[in-house]
Amino acid sequence: xxxxxxxxxxxxxxxxxxxxxxxxxxxxxxxxxxxxxxxxxxxxxxxxxxxxxxxxxxxxxxxxxxxxxxxxxxxxxxxxxxxxxxxxxxxxxxxxxxxxxx
Numbered sequence: 001x002x003x004x005x006x007x008x009x010x011x012x013x014x015x016x017x018x019x020x021x022x023x024x025x026x027x028x029x030x031x032x033x034x035x036x037x038x039x040x041x042x043x044x045x046x047x048x049x050x051x052x053x054x055x056x057x058x059x060x061x062x063x064x065x066x067x068x069x070x071x072x073x074x075x076x077x078x079x080x081x082x083x084x085x086x087x088x089x090x091x092x093x094x095x096x097x098x099x100x101x102x
Contacts, residue, residue, distance in 0.1 A: 021100045027052055031092035041101060048096035056094060063090045 025048035029036040038055075042048040066086060070077035 023098055024101045025096045026099045027055065027094060028097055029055075029092050029094045032089065036092070041099070042096075045096055052094050052096055056091070059091045063087060066090065 025042045025045050027038045027040040027042070027048055029038060040048075040051055042051065063086065067083070070079035070082065070086070074080070
C-alpha cells in the first residue's frame, strides 16, 4: 500500500497559523510543455469546471476554424498531415487544482 508520505507528499491542509485560509479551485492550462497560470480562482470545483469548459470550447472553436481553412487550402497548410501537430499547438490541456487562498 502506498501512502502520501511514502512518496514525499503531504495531505493538503490549511495553514494552522492562518485559519482564514479557505480552499479555492484554480484553473491551470498546460500548453506546449509549459504551465500557464490563468489567475482564474473559483469557490467550487463545479464553477472551475464550468470555466474550464468555456475556455476549452474557445480553443476548439479556433481549431475548427483552422481545420475548415486547411481543408480548403491543403497545399499551404500540409493538410491532412498537419492535423495532429496543429491540434497539439492549438488545444492545450487544462486542469482545476485545489489551492488555499486567504
